[in-house]
Amino acid sequence: MHQVYTGTQIREAEQPLLAAGAGPQLMHQAAWGLAQGVIELLHEHQLAVPGARITGLIGAGNNGGDGLWALSFLARRGAHITAICTAERVHPEGAAAFRAAGGRFLSGPETADYARAEVVIDAVLGTGARGAWEGHPVPEGALVVACDIPSGVSADTGQVSGQAITADLTVTFGGLKVGLFNGAGAAHSGNIKLVDIGLGPHLPAPELQLLSPTDIPELLPPAAPHAHKYTRGVLGVLAGSTKYPGAASLVCAGALATGVGMIRFLTQTEHAEPLTTLVLGAHPEVVPATDPTERVQAWLVGSGLSDSDHRVEQAKQVLTLTQQQQLPAVIDADGLKLIEPATTQPRVLTPHAGEAAALLNRLGAGSDDATQNQRVDRANVEADPLAAAQKLAELTGDVIVLKGPHTIICGPDAGPGQRFIYPGGHPFLATAGSGDTLAGIIAAVLTGWAEADAAPPLAAQAAAGVWLHGAASYAVAAGGPFGASQLAAGVRTVVAELL
Numbered sequence: 001m002h003q004v005y006t007g008t009q010i011r012e013a014e015q016p017l018l019a020a021g022a023g024p025q026l027m028h029q030a031a032w033g034l035a036q037g038v039i040e041l042l043h044e045h046q047l048a049v050p051g052a053r054i055t056g057l058i059g060a061g062n063n064g065g066d067g068l069w070a071l072s073f074l075a076r077r078g079a080h081i082t083a084i085c086t087a088e089r090v091h092p093e094g095a096a097a098f099r100a101a102g103g104r105f106l107s108g109p110e111t112a113d114y115a116r117a118e119v120v121i122d123a124v125l126g127t128g129a130r131g132a133w134e135g136h137p138v139p140e141g142a143l144v145v146a147c148d149i150p151s152g153v154s155a156d157t158g159q160v161s162g163q164a165i166t167a168d169l170t171v172t173f174g175g176l177k178v179g180l181f182n183g184a185g186a187a188h189s190g191n192i193k194l195v196d197i198g199l200g201p202h203l204p205a206p207e208l209q210l211l212s213p214t215d216i217p218e219l220l221p222p223a224a225p226h227a228h229k230y231t232r233g234v235l236g237v238l239a240g241s242t243k244y245p246g247a248a249s250l251v252c253a254g255a256l257a258t259g260v261g262m263i264r265f266l267t268q269t270e271h272a273e274p275l276t277t278l279v280l281g282a283h284p285e286v287v288p289a290t291d292p293t294e295r296v297q298a299w300l301v302g303s304g305l306s307d308s309d310h311r312v313e314q315a316k317q318v319l320t321l322t323q324q325q326q327l328p329a330v331i332d333a334d335g336l337k338l339i340e341p342a343t344t345q346p347r348v349l350t351p352h353a354g355e356a357a358a359l360l361n362r363l364g365a366g367s368d369d370a371t372q373n374q375r376v377d378r379a380n381v382e383a384d385p386l387a388a389a390q391k392l393a394e395l396t397g398d399v400i401v402l403k404g405p406h407t408i409i410c411g412p413d414a415g416p417g418q419r420f421i422y423p424g425g426h427p428f429l430a431t432a433g434s435g436d437t438l439a440g441i442i443a444a445v446l447t448g449w450a451e452a453d454a455a456p457p458l459a460a461q462a463a464a465g466v467w468l469h470g471a472a473s474y475a476v477a478a479g480g481p482f483g484a485s486q487l488a489a490g491v492r493t494v495v496a497e498l499l
């Protein structure tokens with residue numbers, strides 16, 4: 001499990017060490033790690049360090065100091081180092097070390113030396129950035145390594161209010177930062193290398209957590225040797241409609257591949273009908289049900305419901321039932337239009353950005369003074385998904401899985417096990433039905449834990465489902481582009497490797 005902090009939290013954690021006079025040591029450790037990152041990137045691109053042409057874009061603060069010290073370390077390995085000052089002042093000790101290592105300050109980006117740079121170290125703005133940045137040109141074809149956070153990106157939120165550098169690699173210090181994963185920042189940070197500079201004892205509870213493969217097995221319900229279908233858990237599914245029959249089958253595929261004792265599929269009518277025929281044709285192990293009060297351990301409601309009056313009425317009935325019985329539930333897609341806030345029921349909502357915006361507007365996100373009557377749109381949510389997910393969790397009391405290139409999983413409370421970010425499945429996941437499959441995966445995890453004595457936090461269960469879905473996409477993408485119906489096979493492969 002990786003911990004993710006805001007830039008503000010990192011700055012606060014640095015304070016005791018700075019007060020103890022350890023600033024220069026911290027800077028040297030950071031700069032050394034930055035130099036190592038540059039060397040690794042050169043080698044990845046079959047470029048030698050001796051003779052490599054490396055230019056630093058140097059800001060006025062300690063971020064610039066990191067960059068200058070890193071350049072001096074690279075000069076010792078034979079690199080040809082230059083730098084461009086982007087502000088009136090420059091870190092004095094860093095500048096001295098840079099010059100002592102043979103570094104030359106260039107007059108500006110128009111110089112031939114800069115145009116020939118093979119690597120640019122972006123050391124303009126780090127955690128001290130405030131507001132919009134005017135930007136700086138980067139030579140075409142140069143590899144870009146950002147120091148701590150790409151300049152122009154907020155370390156706290158990932159928001160970019162002016163211009164921002166796009167890095168191939170970000171070497172970040174002391175702790176991973178929210179801005180590297182959230183909103184626009186995720187598109188600017190490139191690969192990420194974390195350098196430990198000894199902040200550990202001073203770091204607070206993280207803002208977010210990032211799951212590793214080794215975290216997943218304990219977040220998945222155990223398949224006990226003496227289990228039977230009822231102890232593994234029964235999942236009720238109200239999904240699909242005449243208009244979107246496939247969603248029902250995809251939900252079941254996701255749940256079955258993750259592992260569930262049984263699926264009771266709530267049919268549209270008491271008589272045989274195409275939707276149920278399709279689901280049973282694909283998954284004969286699914287049990288058709290006409291009575292929503294039949295005992296289950298969890299429910300999935302919403303995928304592919306469409307605006308069918310009958311399906312919507314059934315959904316309202318099931319949502320009420322799950323609240324009365326405090327049953328775990330995953331509410332997806334059209335089901336999100338039906339939920340009401342503030343429930344103690346263990347519920348996971350799985351909106352994408354557009355659905356999240358609609359829910360925020362319906363539940364009155366603009367109700368507080370600061371945002372009175374301000375409508376939220378998809379772009380607002382995409383600009384800061386973490387904030388949107390936190391607001392939704394606060395308004396509903398639910399765990400929010402805000403789906404996107406980087407998926408946020410956010411419970412209504414703060415602290416460990418409550419907020420996660422999943423930095424994106426394979427791009428091929430952007431295909432119809434992958435959300436239905438995800439809903440089924442998460443619902444299966446909740447079903448398996450529903451009656452366990454010591455289950456992980458609900459947000460952690462949902463995060464494990466998101467992780468499985470993303471890992472499955474890479475497993476399936478190895479064979480090329482895919483339709484969502486092929487994801488379940490990837491889920492089985494990943495689960496088999498984990499257990």
Ligand SMILES: NC(=O)C1=CN([C@@H]2O[C@H](COP(=O)(O)OP(=O)(O)OC[C@H]3O[C@@H](n4cnc5c(N)ncnc54)[C@H](O)[C@@H]3O)[C@@H](O)[C@H]2O)[C@H](O)CC1
Pocket residue numbers: 014018023024026027030059060061062063064066124125126127128129130131132133134147148149173197
């Ligand atoms: N604190 C430490 O000892 C260590 C810090 N590390 C590195 O230092 C930066 C944080 O340094 P800081 O000096 O606080 O701020 P910055 O260098 O990020 O920038 C401040 C500098 O930039 C100007 N500025 C702010 N916003 C803008 C803007 N929008 N446009 C233009 N200029 C702006 C501001 O006026 C200041 O002059 C941290 O990221 C690390 O890289 C070491 O890692 C560890 C030790």
